[in-house]
Amino acid sequence: xxxxxxxxxxxxxxxxxxxxxxxxxxxxxxxxxxxxxxxxxxxxxxxxxxxxxxxxxxxxxxxxxxxxxxxxxxxxxxxxxxxxxxxxxxxxxxxxxxxxxxxxxxxxxxxxxxxxxxxxxxxxxxxxxxxxxxxxxxxxxxxxxxxxxxxxxxxxxxxxxxxxxxxxxxxxxxxxxxxxxxxxxxxxxxxxxxxxxxxxxxxxxxxx
Numbered sequence: 001x002x003x004x005x006x007x008x009x010x011x012x013x014x015x016x017x018x019x020x021x022x023x024x025x026x027x028x029x030x031x032x033x034x035x036x037x038x039x040x041x042x043x044x045x046x047x048x049x050x051x052x053x054x055x056x057x058x059x060x061x062x063x064x065x066x067x068x069x070x071x072x073x074x075x076x077x078x079x080x081x082x083x084x085x086x087x088x089x090x091x092x093x094x095x096x097x098x099x100x101x102x103x104x105x106x107x108x109x110x111x112x113x114x115x116x117x118x119x120x121x122x123x124x125x126x127x128x129x130x131x132x133x134x135x136x137x138x139x140x141x142x143x144x145x146x147x148x149x150x151x152x153x154x155x156x157x158x159x160x161x162x163x164x165x166x167x168x169x170x171x172x173x174x175x176x177x178x179x180x181x182x183x184x185x186x187x188x189x190x191x192x193x194x195x196x197x198x199x200x201x202x203x204x205x206x207x208x
Contacts, residue, residue: 156198
């Protein structure tokens with residue numbers, strides 16, 4: 001069980017940190033204008049592209065910060081040897097999610113795929129805030145086991161964007177689903193599947 005937990009931790013850490021740098025490179029170097037993302041949207045007259053792009057970049061930076069700090073928060077070595085760093089890392093994780101969530105409320109209204117995906121993103125956003133605040137509150141109460149369980153739920157939702165892209169890619173490449181339809185399935189499937197996996201992990205007590 002210990003080897004399985006360690007393998008899972010290393011795999012998720014590499015995937016999440018790698019994905020964070022991929023997103024930063026893509027939206028700040030490769031496609032800074034997010035033209036590929038915009039071409040699939042049905043935009044109304046009230047859409048302000050400059051503001052949208054600024055908020056998108058802020059969302060990406062803060063979400064990537066959560067992706068990177070998440071695995072550090074699960075490190076038993078850091079917790080044991082440097083609890084002050086663990087607490088600081090946790091504060092950065094929580095604040096980055098809260099900031100990203102506020103920005104997401106604005107971005108969600110122009111979600112690719114229309115109102116259905118707006119609802120999907122807002123539900124994800126709400127659950128992201130709730131699970132993260134529960135993780136913070138339980139550690140304030142010194143309920144360490146509950147804290148780790150809620151952190152897993154929170155981080156599962158942090159990884160939703162990563163899962164979204166992999167699900168969409170699989171649907172498009174393997175089943176020839178069009179972009180918008182595959183995106184819609186992925187928007188809802190990503191956070192639902194991630195939460196189910198998190199619940200399975202907690203039930204199997206991989207967190208101990």
